[in-house]
Amino acid sequence: MLTIEGDENDGYYMLVDDGIGMCKSKSRNVLVRVRDALNAIRGTGLFGLTVENTDGAIPNRGGVRPRGVALALSGPSVVVRKPDGKLDMWSITDCRIVEPERPDKPTKFNDPEDERR
Numbered sequence: 172m173l174t175i176e177g178d179e180n181d182g183y184y185m186l187v188d189d190g191i192g193m194c195k196s197k198s199r200n201v202l203v204r205v206r207d208a209l210n211a212i213r214g215t216g217l218f219g220l221t222v223e224n225t226d227g228a229i230p231n232r233g234g235v236r237p238r239g240v241a242l243a244l245s246g247p248s249v250v251v252r253k254p255d256g257k258l259d260m261w262s263i264t265d266c267r268i269v270e271p272e273r274p275d276k277p278t279k280f281n282d283p284e285d286e287r288r
Contacts, residue, residue, distance in 0.1 A: 173206045217241040226265035
């Protein structure tokens with residue numbers, strides 16, 4: 172869940188996604204626009220997500236299933252861009268969304284100002 176948290180001591184706001192800082196700004200309105208844009212993308216379904224083809228008819232490639240990024244729907248199929256840049260059509264029933272692994276420890280906020288010190 173995206174939230175905006177204020178830091179009154181340092182005078183900035185931070186956009187936080189499940190406890191992980193994504194970006195910060197002195198203007199809260201800027202972060203509201205970024206948050207709204209990210210929420211709109213999340214509401215569109217499969218588009219832009221990494222999917223894995225679970226079709227048993229595809230030859231087993233050493234236990235690795237083919238993956239790609241979902242680009243569009245075409246009837247009962249998904250247009251997918253594979254890692255080599257080629258497009259392919261996979262049946263929607265054979266696709267599974269690849270969930271990223273959740274971090275098990277807090278991650279450091281990437282702040283360019285900290286690197287200058």
